[in-house]
Amino acid sequence: MKTKANHAVAICAAMVLGVAFASGRVAHAAGVTVSIACGSEGGTSYDLCVKASNQWAQKAGNQVRFITTPASSSERLALYQQWMAAQADIDVLMTDVFYPGVLEKGLVDLRPYLEDEETELFPAYLKIDMLDGKLLAMPWFAAVGVMYYRKDLLQKYHLEPPQTWAELEKDAESVQTEERAAGNPNFWGYMWQGKAYEGLTCNAVEWLASYGAGSIVALDGKVTVDNPRAVAALTMAKSWVGKISPRGVLSSEEPQTLQVFYAGNALFLRSWPYVWSVAQAPDSPLAGKVGIIPIPKGPGTDGAHAGTIGGWSLAVSKYGKHREAAIDLVKYLTSSEVQRMRFLEGALMPTRMALYEDPSVLAKEPAMKIFYDAILSASPRPSAQTGAKYNRVSSVLYTGLHQMLLGESGPQATVASIAAKLDELSDKGKDW
Amino acid sequence: MAVPEPSPGDARSQGMTLQQRRVVWAWAFMSPVLLALLAVALWPLVTTFLASLTNASISGGDGRFVGLGNFLHHGATGWGGVLASHEWWRSVGNTALFTLVTVGAETIIGMLLALVLSSRLRGSRPLRAAVLIPWAIPTVVSSEIWTWMLQQQGGILNVLMLETHLIRQPIDWLSDPSLMLPAVMMVDIWKTTPFMALLILAGLQTIPRDVYEAARIDGVGPLKTFFRVTLPLVWPAVLVAVIFRMLDALRVFDLIYVMTGAVPQTETMAVYIQSHLVGFGEIGYASAASVVMFLIMALLLVGIIWSGRKRLLGESR
Numbered sequence: 001m002k003t004k005a006n007h008a009v010a011i012c013a014a015m016v017l018g019v020a021f022a023s024g025r026v027a028h029a030a031g032v033t034v035s036i037a038c039g040s041e042g043g044t045s046y047d048l049c050v051k052a053s054n055q056w057a058q059k060a061g062n063q064v065r066f067i068t069t070p071a072s073s074s075e076r077l078a079l080y081q082q083w084m085a086a087q088a089d090i091d092v093l094m095t096d097v098f099y100p101g102v103l104e105k106g107l108v109d110l111r112p113y114l115e116d117e118e119t120e121l122f123p124a125y126l127k128i129d130m131l132d133g134k135l136l137a138m139p140w141f142a143a144v145g146v147m148y149y150r151k152d153l154l155q156k157y158h159l160e161p162p163q164t165w166a167e168l169e170k171d172a173e174s175v176q177t178e179e180r181a182a183g184n185p186n187f188w189g190y191m192w193q194g195k196a197y198e199g200l201t202c203n204a205v206e207w208l209a210s211y212g213a214g215s216i217v218a219l220d221g222k223v224t225v226d227n228p229r230a231v232a233a234l235t236m237a238k239s240w241v242g243k244i245s246p247r248g249v250l251s252s253e254e255p256q257t258l259q260v261f262y263a264g265n266a267l268f269l270r271s272w273p274y275v276w277s278v279a280q281a282p283d284s285p286l287a288g289k290v291g292i293i294p295i296p297k298g299p300g301t302d303g304a305h306a307g308t309i310g311g312w313s314l315a316v317s318k319y320g321k322h323r324e325a326a327i328d329l330v331k332y333l334t335s336s337e338v339q340r341m342r343f344l345e346g347a348l349m350p351t352r353m354a355l356y357e358d359p360s361v362l363a364k365e366p367a368m369k370i371f372y373d374a375i376l377s378a379s380p381r382p383s384a385q386t387g388a389k390y391n392r393v394s395s396v397l398y399t400g401l402h403q404m405l406l407g408e409s410g411p412q413a414t415v416a417s418i419a420a421k422l423d424e425l426s427d428k429g430k431d432w
Numbered sequence: 433m434a435v436p437e438p439s440p441g442d443a444r445s446q447g448m449t450l451q452q453r454r455v456v457w458a459w460a461f462m463s464p465v466l467l468a469l470l471a472v473a474l475w476p477l478v479t480t481f482l483a484s485l486t487n488a489s490i491s492g493g494d495g496r497f498v499g500l501g502n503f504l505h506h507g508a509t510g511w512g513g514v515l516a517s518h519e520w521w522r523s524v525g526n527t528a529l530f531t532l533v534t535v536g537a538e539t540i541i542g543m544l545l546a547l548v549l550s551s552r553l554r555g556s557r558p559l560r561a562a563v564l565i566p567w568a569i570p571t572v573v574s575s576e577i578w579t580w581m582l583q584q585q586g587g588i589l590n591v592l593m594l595e596t597h598l599i600r601q602p603i604d605w606l607s608d609p610s611l612m613l614p615a616v617m618m619v620d621i622w623k624t625t626p627f628m629a630l631l632i633l634a635g636l637q638t639i640p641r642d643v644y645e646a647a648r649i650d651g652v653g654p655l656k657t658f659f660r661v662t663l664p665l666v667w668p669a670v671l672v673a674v675i676f677r678m679l680d681a682l683r684v685f686d687l688i689y690v691m692t693g694a695v696p697q698t699e700t701m702a703v704y705i706q707s708h709l710v711g712f713g714e715i716g717y718a719s720a721a722s723v724v725m726f727l728i729m730a731l732l733l734v735g736i737i738w739s740g741r742k743r744l745l746g747e748s749r
Contacts, residue, residue, distance in 0.1 A: 078710040081490045102491065186585065194607070196695045248584030250607030251692070260585045388491045392712050395694075402695060406609045424509065 031062035032322045034329050036092040037080075038314075040071040044346035045141070045312075049094075049333070052341065056332045062325055069094075074198055074391065077102060084319070091320030092329055095313050097128045098383030098390045100136040108316040109134040113327050120336075120352050122375050129313050131384065137313035138334045139351035141342060144374045145206050145307035148261065148269040148279065151291040153179070164303065165210065165236060165296045168268060172244040175267045184265065189244030191257040192270040196402035199253055201381060201394045202308040203270065204401055206295050207233040209379035212302025216397065217382040217422065222429040225397075226419035233298060234404065234411035241405055250405055262286060270295070272310060273371055277347035292367060294374050309378035311351065349375075386432045389425060396421045477726070483719035490713030502720035514721045522696060523704040524728070526613065530700060531681040534620045539674055541621070542628030547662075549629065550636045560633070567626040575690035578619045582606055582691075612697040616688055623687075624680070628673050635669025636662070671740050675733070682729050701725045 034057075038049035046068070053064040069076045073096045080099065083090055084106040093103075100107065111134060118126060118135070125139035147168075149161055153175055162168040172189025179187040193199035208214060213229035241247055249257065254271055258278070261269040264285060269275065279290040297303035314330045316323060332338060339350040343361055349371055355361055356372040383390040396418055404414040426432050448456070484502055488495025498505075504513040514520050549560050566574065581588045582605040590602040605615040639662065647657045685702035692698045694707045705725065709718035 074711065078490075078713075081713055085490055105491075188585070196693045246585050246602075247604040247607050248602075251579075251583070251604070256580075256583060256585075263586065265585065388713075395707065395711060399695065406607065408609060 031060065032325050033063040033065050034091045034322050034325045035065040035067055035089070035320070036094075036326075036329065037067040037069050037090060038092070038094040039069065039312075040076075041068045043071075045342075045348055048342050048346045048348070052333055052338045053329065056329055060325070060328065062329075064329070074394075077391070084317070087319040088317075089319060089321050090317055091322055091326035093315045093317055094140070095129075095137045095315045097310055097313075098381055098394075100129055100131055100313075100315070101383050101387035101390055103315070104131055104136060104387065106318050107136040108318055108323060108327070109136065110138055110316065110327065110330070111135040114138055114331065120354060122351055122353060124309055124375060124378050124380065125311065125313070125351050128309065128380055128384065137315035138330050139311065139313045140334050141311055141339070142349040142351050142371075142375055143272045143274075143310035143312075144349075144371065144378045145202060145270060145295055145310070146273065146276075146371070146374050147293045147295055148271060148275055149291050149293060150267050150286075150289055152289040153267055154291075161291060161293045162296055165298060168296050169236075169240070169244060172267055176244060179267075186265045188246050188260065188266050190240060190268040190270075191245060191252070191260050191266045192240075192249055193253055193257055194241075194245075194249040194402070194405055195251050195253050196398050197253065198394055198398070200398040200401055202310065204234075204237075204397060205308045205379055205381050206270075206306055207237050207298075209306035209308075210295060210304055211298035212300075212304065213298075215379065215382050215385075216418075217385050217393065217426075217429070217432075219385050220429075221385055221426065221432050223419050223422040223426070225422070226415045229298075229302065230415050231411045234401070234414060238405055238411060241407075250402065273349050274347065276365075276367070292370050294370070294377065305374070305377050306379040307374045307377070309375065309380050311349070313351075386426075389432055392425055393422060396425070480719045480722050480726075483715055484723045486716045488715040488719075490715060495716055498716065502717050503724070514717065514724055519696070519699070520701075520704060520721060520724075523699045523701050526698060527682055527684070527700040527702075530613065530617060530620070530684060531678055534617050534624070534681050535674060535677045537617075537621045538625045538628045538677060539670065541625045542632055542673070543670070545625065545629035546632035546636055547658075549633050560630075563626045563629060565626075566623045569623075571623065571686040572690055574623055575619065575687050578622075579606065579691050582615060606692060609697050612692055612695070616691050616698055619691065620681070620684065620687055624677060628677060631673035631676070632666060632670055635666040635673075638669075639665045675736060678736075679729065679733070682732070683725075701728075 036049070036053060038053070039046040046066075050066055053066070056062075057064045067090060069079055077096065077099055080093055080095075080103060082088075084103060093099075093107075095103070114135060121139050122142065125142065126135075129135060129137040129139060154161060154171065157175055157178060159171050159175070162171055168190065176187055176189040192203050194203070205215070208216065208225075208230050211229045211233035213227055213233050214224040216223070216225045218224045241250065246260075257266075257269060258271060258275060260266050261275075262279070262285070276290075276292060278284065279286045281287065294305035295307045297305055314333060316326045316330060320326055334351070336350075336352055336355060339348075339352055340355055340358060340361060342348040343350055343355065344364055347365075350356065350361070353372070356368045362368055381390070382393060386393045400409075400414050400418040400421070403409050404411060409417070423429065483495065485497055485499060486495030487498045487502070500513075502513055504511065504515045506512070510516075545563065549556055549563065569577075582590075584590060584602045584604040584607065587602075587605075589605075590599075593599045594602060603611070605611050643661055643665070644657065647661050652660070683702050684700050685706060688698050688700055688703050689706070694703050694711075699707075701721070702725070705718050705721045708714045708721065
């Protein structure tokens with residue numbers, strides 16, 4: 001029996017679906033109609049998804065119905081949760097790295113169908129999409145936090161790309177001073193994403209991992225964020241604000257930080273792989289002036305390069321009506337051939353390791369090795385261990401950190417209060 | 433022409449008096465509206481209230497009945513529930529401050545704007561249309577535009593003020609804790625003042641011209657005319673406009689969600705509820721918060737109508 005609340009959710013979802021279906025496009029052919037939610041309209045990824053799905057539809061004699069979803073990842077997850085609660089008939093879902101734990105109950109185990117392809121994928125992605133031995137989603141395209149820098153400016157001041165945060169701070173400070181003296185008062189050393197949203201969580205995961213301060217919640221569920229290395233990492237991040245980063249980063253998401261970097265007003269930018277193709281485009285003012293390095297290491301022997309892992313996978317919903325066809329579509333979309341096409345036409349990073357040595361991929365992008373290494377050493381967000389509560393965990397984390405960065409609390413008090421809230425949320429790490 | 437006497441069609445109606453028949457027909461004619469109201473207003477309210485008594489969540493199947501636990505309960509870690517939540521009361525405080533400041537400012541500026549627009553200046557007609565533009569832009573769009581304009585780095589507002597030497601350092605509107613709420617208030621005032629002005633303008637135009645003529649003949653100055661003639665006569669219209677705006681401001685969501693997200697400095701009741709309902713999937717708890725929000729707004733509304741009943745109802749008779 002379902003509750004009233006479930007009915008309400010079902011109605012909400014039905015209304016949302018009505019709107020979404022109205023905007024979807026339909027490929028005409030015989031056979032079954034598979035519905036797929038692969039992003040929001042207008043993005044490169046969505047357009048290429050439509051293209052490849054239609055190719056599949058033609059080959060398989062099926063139809064594909066496209067359902068557009070919100071651009072924001074957390075809003076998309078909320079919509080998926082409503083679909084699951086309403087048992088909506090949608091076959092394929094594009095999932096972010098932290099979705100599988102949340103949607104676990106509603107997803108089909110793809111392992112029986114795709115097991116032979118597992119060895120070709122980055123282990124980091126298998127870890128994310130595999131829960132209790134079940135492959136809940138098939139990795140589709142990769143993203144990882146990386147550091148961009150102005151090659152021309154480092155050369156101008158005879159500096160080497162930094163390996164550690166301390167070096168980055170030093171370079172940022174000196175180049176910022178020099179460039180301002182040279183007549184650009186708006187120049188800043190380092191841009192990153194500090195608004196209270198998922199992006200701040202991604203930045204923070206990197207700070208902590210690069211300092212060897214753990215992953216906020218350990219794999220066994222214990223809350224580990226309150227430790228001296230975490231305090232050191234946050235003290236460092238806090239010191240950037242107003243010094244090498246404008247206070248404006250605290251209200252910035254990716255587009256705003258890119259804008260400052262793109263306008264030539266920043267030396268370093270922490271972002272995702274898509275920035276590379278934007279900066280290297282022929283009409284970009286930065287063409288040929290940008291370099292890319294892994295996220296810097298923290299101090300000492302525990303320091304490590306650790307970009308936060310992002311990216312998207314394709315999952316099959318248990319409530320879809322055409323499971324066989326849906327799995328076939330997922331197989332096709334995640335195939336080597338389609339991933340290569342998506343990289344060559346949309347610069348979307350493959351999840352298959354072999355493609356990073358593929359001649360046609362390397363011809364387009366000689367710097368593939370940097371992304372390859374960054375993904376191999378990437379650190380995940382604590383989504384596998386916190387499951388359905390990940391949204392809460394991330395919200396506690398970015399709200400607490402944002403207050404600290406605003407100057408409302410100190411690093412030690414912040415980690416203590418985050419740890420206390422996470423303990424309360426999980427009955428001291430026992431019940432996630 | 434003879435109109436056939438309407439009849440509900442059953443034999444019993446024959447025995448009714450005219451008065452009784454009228455009552456029956458009145459209910460018959462009103463029933464579609466009443467049914468529609470039940471469906472779109474009462475039903476969601478009742479479901480929300482029922483959900484607030486359960487621990488329903490988006491991920492966890494059926495909700496179990498928990499009584500008033502979502503509102504207030506005493507557990508191992510002390511008091512819990514919406515009414516014991518520090519974050520909830522902070523968002524109530526934010527909402528109250530937001531409402532007080534924005535509605536106050538919108539009333540005063542709206543009044544000034546309405547006075548200008550009601551004067552017979554040349555070009556006031558196209559001006560009336562132009563003034564409505566901020567109101568006509570969807571809030572999400574204007575919030576996004578303002579977010580870019582308020583950026584500390586390269587935001588147009590900072591660029592303009594720097595170039596005109598109004599400020600020395602760019603202002604970080606959306607990342608200075610003390611400026612975040614004022615910044616969203618400013619955008620709300622920009623957006624909804626036109627609405628206020630238009631409602632007041634409609635009120636101004638119902639004031640007969642001869643009252644002003646009488647005042648002029650008696651030699652009353654313009655300021656005194658405003659306070660003694662215009663203001664009392666336009667007051668009922670202002671009060672209605674204030675009530676509309678207040679109810680709007682109390683449930684403000686989109687502006688704050690887009691411009692700052694759910695941060696303690698700007699989180700309002702609606703933002704708080706949304707993050708618990710959609711973000712965390714806590715249907716029961718968020719429903720309880722919604723019920724509290726509903727009660728707060730209902731009480732306020734009853735209070736205002738009660739204190740203003742003479743003006744709202746009395747004078748129209």
